[in-house]
Amino acid sequence: MSTATPVAPAAAESRTYAAYSRSLLARLLLNREAAVIAALVVVFVYALGNVQYFDGPLTIYNLLKEYAPILLMALPMTLIIVTGEIDLSVASTLGASAAITGVLVVDHDLSVPSAAVVAIVVGALLGALNGFFVAYVGLPSLAVTIGSLALYRGLAEGLIQDKRISGFPGALRTWPTERIGDTQYPNIIIPIIVLAVLFGLLLHFTSFGRSVFEIGLSDEAAHFSGVNVARTKLILFTLSGAVAALAGVYVALKSNSVATDTGAGFELKVIAGVLLGGVSIFGGRGALHGVIAGVLLIAVLNSALQLDGQGSEVIQIIIGLLLVGSVIASNFLPRIRALLPRRAVTPEVTSKTPVNGDHTRKVAQ
Amino acid sequence: MSTSTLAPSQESPATRALHTVLRSRELAIVIVLGLIILLATARRSSFVLSADGWRDTLLAPSILLLLAVGQMVVVVTRNVDLSVGSTLGITAYVTGKIFVANPDISVIVVFLAGLAVGAVIGAINGVLVTLFKVPALVITLGTMYVLRGALTREVGSDRMNAQDYPAHFEKLGTQQVLTIPVLTIIALVVVAAVGYYLHTARGGRELYAIGSDPDAADLYGLPTGRRVLGAFVLCGALAGLAGVFSAARYATAFSGTGSGIELQAVAAVVIGGVAIFGGSGTVWGAAIGAFLLVTINRALPILGISEFWQGAVVGALIIGSIVLDRVLSIRRTHQLVEARDHA
Numbered sequence: 001m002s003t004a005t006p007v008a009p010a011a012a013e014s015r016t017y018a019a020y021s022r023s024l025l026a027r028l029l030l031n032r033e034a035a036v037i038a039a040l041v042v043v044f045v046y047a048l049g050n051v052q053y054f055d056g057p058l059t060i061y062n063l064l065k066e067y068a069p070i071l072l073m074a075l076p077m078t079l080i081i082v083t084g085e086i087d088l089s090v091a092s093t094l095g096a097s098a099a100i101t102g103v104l105v106v107d108h109d110l111s112v113p114s115a116a117v118v119a120i121v122v123g124a125l126l127g128a129l130n131g132f133f134v135a136y137v138g139l140p141s142l143a144v145t146i147g148s149l150a151l152y153r154g155l156a157e158g159l160i161q162d163k164r165i166s167g168f169p170g171a172l173r174t175w176p177t178e179r180i181g182d183t184q185y186p187n188i189i190i191p192i193i194v195l196a197v198l199f200g201l202l203l204h205f206t207s208f209g210r211s212v213f214e215i216g217l218s219d220e221a222a223h224f225s226g227v228n229v230a231r232t233k234l235i236l237f238t239l240s241g242a243v244a245a246l247a248g249v250y251v252a253l254k255s256n257s258v259a260t261d262t263g264a265g266f267e268l269k270v271i272a273g274v275l276l277g278g279v280s281i282f283g284g285r286g287a288l289h290g291v292i293a294g295v296l297l298i299a300v301l302n303s304a305l306q307l308d309g310q311g312s313e314v315i316q317i318i319i320g321l322l323l324v325g326s327v328i329a330s331n332f333l334p335r336i337r338a339l340l341p342r343r344a345v346t347p348e349v350t351s352k353t354p355v356n357g358d359h360t361r362k363v364a365q
Numbered sequence: 366m367s368t369s370t371l372a373p374s375q376e377s378p379a380t381r382a383l384h385t386v387l388r389s390r391e392l393a394i395v396i397v398l399g400l401i402i403l404l405a406t407a408r409r410s411s412f413v414l415s416a417d418g419w420r421d422t423l424l425a426p427s428i429l430l431l432l433a434v435g436q437m438v439v440v441v442t443r444n445v446d447l448s449v450g451s452t453l454g455i456t457a458y459v460t461g462k463i464f465v466a467n468p469d470i471s472v473i474v475v476f477l478a479g480l481a482v483g484a485v486i487g488a489i490n491g492v493l494v495t496l497f498k499v500p501a502l503v504i505t506l507g508t509m510y511v512l513r514g515a516l517t518r519e520v521g522s523d524r525m526n527a528q529d530y531p532a533h534f535e536k537l538g539t540q541q542v543l544t545i546p547v548l549t550i551i552a553l554v555v556v557a558a559v560g561y562y563l564h565t566a567r568g569g570r571e572l573y574a575i576g577s578d579p580d581a582a583d584l585y586g587l588p589t590g591r592r593v594l595g596a597f598v599l600c601g602a603l604a605g606l607a608g609v610f611s612a613a614r615y616a617t618a619f620s621g622t623g624s625g626i627e628l629q630a631v632a633a634v635v636i637g638g639v640a641i642f643g644g645s646g647t648v649w650g651a652a653i654g655a656f657l658l659v660t661i662n663r664a665l666p667i668l669g670i671s672e673f674w675q676g677a678v679v680g681a682l683i684i685g686s687i688v689l690d691r692v693l694s695i696r697r698t699h700q701l702v703e704a705r706d707h708a
Contacts, residue, residue, distance in 0.1 A: 086502075133684065133687075133688070137688060137691060138691065139687050139688065139691055140641045140642055140687075142445075142502070142641055143635050143641040143683070143687050144684060144687060146628055146631055146632055146635065146683060147632070147635070147680050147681075147682075147683030147684035147687065148680060148684065149628065149680070150628075150632065150676050150677075150679045150680030150683060151676070151677050151679075151680025151681055151683075151684065152680070153676050153680070154674060154675065154676025154677025154678065154679065154680050155677055157673045157674070157675075157676050157677070158671070158673050158674040158676075158677055161671070161673045162673070260673075268506060268509075268510075271506065272506065272507075272510070275503055281500045281502060281503050282500065311517070311518070311521075312517075313513075313514040313515075313516075313517035313518045313620075314514065314518065315514075316510045316511070316513055316514030316517070317510065317511050317514035317515060317518070318514075319507075319510050320506075320507040320508060320509065320510030320511030320512075320514060321507070321511055322507075323503060323506060323507035323510065324493065324503075324504055324507035324508065324511070327497075327499045327500070327503045327504065327507075328493070328497045328499055331497055331498060331499045332497050332499075335498075
């Protein structure tokens, strides 16, 4: 510290806030998101080399087909968890939307696109109801969405009762699962990419996205700095409902049938993917590319283990361990690091940045 | 000002007790529960008045009662335990294993084994949460997956059936003392013991203190880590006991036993007026919430509501009770503000 002060004043005048203590490269590569992406790549490459049939033509196709709804729902869920809230009702919204689509198309002969629009509008309304309770009534989202988890699943059960709706008509039914040309990618990947880009832009490159992070760090500070906290939350929950409903339409068309338990339990997979992707459950931290990598990591592990002849229970165990391990790592490592600086880390960091910078400048002069 | 707020009540203890009951949040659920039972009985008198109806009314909630009590103790410390369903499944299966290996073993030993297995699982959760200071929601979501996966791996498509459990154990599932089922008696004893502890004992009050402000509790010198760990151990142990109950009552255990029941336990706690962010609520409330949740499921078909709408009704009930809590707390704040302004 004392060595840094004499050389610092020039810099201190122009810059009143802390300069980044790490270089751009270090900031890009040494974070949670990069770790998840690295893990994804390692697992994928390992599976390509060691798991029989993993390099087959159907692997990526099936993987994307199965995990498309999880990927879709993880996008708005990321924003919701970044604000420090949670939405446990997404899978039930998905179920309700699948039921609505099924009833409208099969029982009432509506065309698939118009049924999908109705389902997505209803999904947005269901999400908005959650958002209203959380944002304007001020209820904890965990409790509200446990309630709507039961309520929306109940709507699906009430709508389709004990029958199993199946037999969606013709061409539009198969579109989402058809391949794009000769590639391994099903058509559903197109809306996913579009939405991922939109949500990525929304979260990371707009003032709305900055306010999402700000709310996650402190509701009150966000409010006093002019963020409309309630409206932001309402919008996020509405988006979550609409996207979950879109996923519901997809699931109905993909499996060509709807039952009362369609999508049951997906909410935990979505949350597991989001948290694995480096989003803090306390809010205020996370990035969308990490979440996408987190969901894909679960998907790749799942399909690799399946092709390796393991049952679905192994992937359950691994998801659980990854979840526990990732939060412990992200909470525990900084604390260990925080214990160290008195001895080693801080002096190095504080002295390095200004001194090195000045040194090189002097040399250049 | 301080004299006016701290003056002892002029009312007699009996009136004060009555006022406490009348003002309590639990009364609202008791009334709803009573109404539902009354209406269902009016529609079909066998709902409660027949021997079977009476037994089922009391017996059906016993498993969820245990889970709700355990969950309440964890929730009041501002944590949550989502792994109770998996714990229940494991002990239900372990119970079967014990009986297959040793059919003549005493029932008491099996109950203790269930408690012990559950307590160990609870301790794992508790240590992870307190030692690493990570959110319980994520940790117990993870252990829920791990435990359920481990159980599925162990059991496979196998299942424990009625012939795997000895007759005297299965009989316990429906046995009654003075028309009250044994399992319900045990559950009620647990409710009373835990409720008394939380209401009066120092350790119990500290759980509330931790839940209403963890940092303040820590600064005040309360053993927060130990208390939270204890809450998780108790919750796990009760979930383990619930697993033994489940085995006794249904005489079956398979890889899916108890999956999804963790959300019901949380729902019961919320309906019972326990704040999901800790610090307030009672064990009695959680117990009545569990009773209501189970009874409403049995009563709806009788009340003419198709069983397919049950989920929707339960969901509306949960949201309704949180809204009620919110309204009550706003009103209480207003009253306190007014009392302060007039003083």
